[in-house]
Amino acid sequence: MEAMFPSIFYYMPPGNILPHQYIVGLVLILAIFAVLASYMRIRSWKVPFTPASVLSAVLFSKGSGGKNQGFGARASTAGKSTFHDIFLLERAGAWCEERIHTLGRGLVLWGFVLLALATVVGFLIDPLGAPDSAVLPVMLLGDVFQGMIALGAAILLLRRLSRHNLRISTDRNTWALQLVLLVLGASGATADLLSIGGFLAGAQVAFLVNIASIVIFFLYAPFSELTFLVWKGSLLMQETLQSESGKGREIAPQPQLGK
């Protein structure tokens, strides 16, 4: 094992350009920055920072829909709403007439969630001195998840490119964001694969590109449409929690065309 996969670990191809603890630290700092920047940006719109409202609604609110729900019930409502609306993309997906569009969005989302999980797991087991046989699968899974992000971003980009008559309104930010995602996923997925394949130089380049795209992503995300998605998603969840009707949850089935 040692010989075949020399000192590779998740996010760290040979050469030890940056020990992965540093990277995790960097990502943490960037994430804190992203949250702060999003907070500032959302507040500059003169609206409440809804992610915080959701938290407080789950923790403290008694609901305004007449029902006096307990904490457990509120948490389960929030959980259900997260699961259906966010992870299953039910709200957005129900209206996407192009399934491929939903698929692209889903791949990016799930790729990110799973990647975060894999990173945490990798981080936790590494200092314990876990054997390569335990670390390697986590690493490879991480690559698969980055591949998902890349694939999803590629789908989203290709969908836009393939439109014959691209309307001029197509937002530049969306292009930029999807491009960053594509680079992020693709470089991350290839860095490890290249190093396994023995292309160390290539692996290092991919690795550096990956780090750069991660930095760009976190610096850029708060100023992109993502902030709005987070804001609106939280807003809907907050309303779901506070009202019985739960506006966010009721989706009429897609009307069948041609009937």
Next chain:
Amino acid sequence: MSEEEKKRKEKESSAGEEKGKFIIERRYVDDSRIIEPKKLELGGIDMSGRWGTLVLPRTLEDFDTEIYRDVEKLPRGGNIGKCWQCGNCTAVCPVAHAHSEFNPRYLIHIVKMGYTSEIKKHHEAVYLCSGCGLCSAACPKGVDPQGVMIAMSIAFKAHESELTE
């Protein structure tokens, strides 16, 4: 309709729970335009009930374009002014086909014009937008309605206290 006729009609119909139930062609009058004071006394005479009912005129006093100006400044809302109300966005909007209360073109119209009374009625619907972007692909003027829905939902939230009063 003469004053007397009106009174006669009013007498004939019995006032129920529903607001202004006795008004002929009731469906043409918005709830919000009917004022029914619980207790109304004029010169010592009790005018409560249907005698005191007022139907507000449909006159629009002002176009309040504050929300419009906010939308223009918010991210992706800057193109709202280009809209010429063709309806292409609503035509392709999958949500509008299932939810009659959501109509991107109409939302743009009332915001642009500053029809505050209409915005009050419809502003909640803006959150139904799924962000699919089909409208932006269809809009002939480059309004980017999907983006405008984003800006609007923020602006409506920022003005929530006025809109729900």
Next chain:
Amino acid sequence: MKAPDNPVLVIGAGPAGLQAAKDVAEFGVPVLLVERRKELGGAPIRWSYHTLAPDFRPTEEVMGPLIDFCQSNKNVTVMKGCIVDGYSGRPGDFHVRIKDETTKNITEKVVSSIIVATGFEHFDARVDPRYGYGRMPNVIGINELEIMLKQGRVVGHDGKPPKRVAFIFCVGSRDRSTNPWCCTVCCGVSIKQGIEVKQLLPDSQVYMIYMDIRTIGLWEKLYWESMEKYGINFIRGRVGEVYYTGEKLLVKGEDTLVRGPFEVLFDMVVLAVGIEPGPGTKQAAGALSLSLNEYGFLAPKIPNVHFDSGKEGIFLAGACVAPMSVEEALSEGSAAAMQAVKLGSRLMQKVPV
């Protein structure tokens, strides 16, 4: 050879070009009429227009005399299947190279002035795929309906006359992603055709889906008649998509007056395709080094004075300058002819410029 004895070159034999050629020739000045296609008459003949808006006059009534004149008058030399490839020289003494598009033979000619009347092309509705043109049966353009009307037989692909017909206005017009200008005639032409469909198939229902009705000037009477005499309905909105259900066409749009989306089934959908500068106009502009405006139409020196190309001795006329109707194209042809004749006599008298 004295300058005015050189012929006037007219490029394009549509309404504008033919009228210009006729007027110049009637003045006794020789004309060289170069037409890219094999027939004279331009769009109205090429697309077999049945009648002309707004008065339902047969196209032949207007175009026939012009074509006959140009084909028989001794002052007019017609070169079909040819384009102008390049030029040099000065007003009164232009040397032009004329290329036969099939044989590739090049003829050199000396002309005194040049009138460009290269016209327009229909918008290709396949460019905007939402309407299904070219993919779905029974989605046709107004140009194709005009041909059917000429044959006196309006039918779907199955040979049956349509019961419900929808006209969709502004296809490829007034849209930032295709052409942002208004084609000026398609409202009137569509309504004219709607009336003709009703005359032919009185039991059919005809709907016009429009954003704005632009039946300017006297064309307005078409709009009135269509509603008052023929019961044609007008829906204010713009169509987002057309689907084929296997039997009928499902039109998805919004009726902006009742506020709300609609989905209606039709047997036939007619697209009011717009007018755009064609490759012919581009070719002529290249050969004569004329400037184009932001939309690709020939740009007059001053936008309000169509005939003045800004180059002495080169005049513009017709739909190559801006979208327009036949009646306008005819007047523009006449106006350009006047400029050419005027220039010729001025050169002969050596009047200082």
